[in-house]
Amino acid sequence: MPKFKTLDDLPANLTGEIALVRVDLNLPMKDGSATDVTRVEAVKPTILELAGRGAKVLLLAHFGRPGGQRSSTLSTSMVIGDVGRVIGEEIMFIPEIAGPVVEQSIGILRSGDIGLLDNTRFWPGEEANDPDLAKAIAAHGTLYVNDAFSAAHRAHATTEGLAHLLPAYAGRSMEAELKALDAALGTPEQPVAAVVGGAKVSTKLAVLENLVGKVQHLIIGGGMANTFLAARGVNVGRSLCEHDLAPTVTAIMDEAERAGCTVHLPYDVVVAREFAANPASLRVCNVHEVAEDEMILDVGPTAVEALADVLKTCRTLVWNGPMGAFETEPFDAATVALARTAAALTLEGSLISVAGGGDTVAALAHAGAAEDFTYISTAGGAFLEWMEGRILPGVAALEA
Ligand code: ADP
Numbered sequence: 001m002p003k004f005k006t007l008d009d010l011p012a013n014l015t016g017e018i019a020l021v022r023v024d025l026n027l028p029m030k031d032g033s034a035t036d037v038t039r040v041e042a043v044k045p046t047i048l049e050l051a052g053r054g055a056k057v058l059l060l061a062h063f064g065r066p067g068g069q070r071s072s073t074l075s076t077s078m079v080i081g082d083v084g085r086v087i088g089e090e091i092m093f094i095p096e097i098a099g100p101v102v103e104q105s106i107g108i109l110r111s112g113d114i115g116l117l118d119n120t121r122f123w124p125g126e127e128a129n130d131p132d133l134a135k136a137i138a139a140h141g142t143l144y145v146n147d148a149f150s151a152a153h154r155a156h157a158t159t160e161g162l163a164h165l166l167p168a169y170a171g172r173s174m175e176a177e178l179k180a181l182d183a184a185l186g187t188p189e190q191p192v193a194a195v196v197g198g199a200k201v202s203t204k205l206a207v208l209e210n211l212v213g214k215v216q217h218l219i220i221g222g223g224m225a226n227t228f229l230a231a232r233g234v235n236v237g238r239s240l241c242e243h244d245l246a247p248t249v250t251a252i253m254d255e256a257e258r259a260g261c262t263v264h265l266p267y268d269v270v271v272a273r274e275f276a277a278n279p280a281s282l283r284v285c286n287v288h289e290v291a292e293d294e295m296i297l298d299v300g301p302t303a304v305e306a307l308a309d310v311l312k313t314c315r316t317l318v319w320n321g322p323m324g325a326f327e328t329e330p331f332d333a334a335t336v337a338l339a340r341t342a343a344a345l346t347l348e349g350s351l352i353s354v355a356g357g358g359d360t361v362a363a364l365a366h367a368g369a370a371e372d373f374t375y376i377s378t379a380g381g382a383f384l385e386w387m388e389g390r391i392l393p394g395v396a397a398l399e400a
């Protein structure tokens with residue numbers, strides 16, 4: 001487990017402390033209010049704990065892509081109502097991130113009060129990780145807490161720079177994410193299975209290259225499986241397939257064999273001539289029987305059963321990417337079945353299951369399996385970079 005400090009390393013009483021807390025409040029919006037407040041719920045425990053222990057809490061967050069300029073529609077004041085409602089506390093809006101306005105606002109805040117600074121990305125120095133901006137922000141606080149794993153793949157002033165200037169701690173959500181990810185790929189209980197699906201191999205090459213050296217079973221599904229099958233000489237008809245990646249995929253399979261990693265490709269598939277819900281041309285066939293005018297849209301039922309048996313022999317599962325075109329029925333069947341198997345094994349206590357990725361989270365929720373997974377990461381880009389085995393600058397700075 002990587003070493004980083006948590007809120008447990010702080011004194012119980014934080015009266016007199018000013019905590020600069022990096023959070024992810026980049027909420028999806030419609031008509032001026034948030035359509036999903038999961039990100040606020042994720043950082044709520046950290047905020048309430050710091051405030052409850054007596055610190056003045058100053059929240060730092062980015063919102064959208066203002067590109068280093070102020071924009072009234074991208075001010076964090078747009079989300080302050082939703083944030084306050086979810087946190088259950090009044091939050092003071094501070095329309096700057098450093099300077100006299102921040103200083104005056106801190107003077108008004110009492111012990112245990114919460115303030116929200118404006119969009120960090122209004123200042124070009126944020127994304128440039130400008131040391132002068134980081135210093136100006138750090139001057140307002142006595143400690144720094146990063147609770148935004150989803151922004152940790154960016155080396156920005158408030159995700160990385162600040163951690164070197166103040167005593168730095170992982171917030172509760174960051175702590176939980178790092179522990180779960182470490183349990184899945186850092187120091188996992190073996191054997192480990194990885195499910196990698198989704199649309200394209202090209203977006204996940206680095207993930208595959210990292211995983212073959214770390215897991216005992218690599219389960220390939222989704223459009224990616226078509227590219228693997230084609231590289232092995234299988235005719236995939238009109239399926240989504242990156243034929244030009246055949247040499248790359250062959251190299252990955254060779255590397256897997258050297259590393260003792262079994263690559264599981266489907267041997268039966270669900271095909272159709274048109275991509276629509278419940279099409280008349282729907283059928284299940286062996287991968288060697290796909291017709292020239294057919295598309296592979298899901299992994300077949302026999303393969304899913306065999307994959308469920310693989311999961312039963314494993315202690316750890318890491319999952320990114322749906323097994324089929326799950327948004328359209330019945331091409332959700334393999335994803336749903338495998339997700340439910342993983343959820344049941346997790347409930348029984350025989351499997352540690354960690355999943356992430358935008359469409360994966362939606363697919364597991366659709367399967368009714370998300371609740372029972374050990375951990376679901378909503379971090380998107382940061383989760384994928386972690387699956388690639390990359391060091392995330394926001395995390396590395398906490399360990400320094
Ligand atoms: P994530 O967002 O979880 O990382 P991706 O974005 O890589 O996942 O892939 C998800 C997409 O892959 C879904 O929209 C799904 O419909 C698509 N997909 C999965 N299998 C197939 C397939 N056989 N043919 C076409 N698209 C597929």
Ligand code: MG
Binds near residue numbers: 357358359
């Ligand atoms: Mg996606």
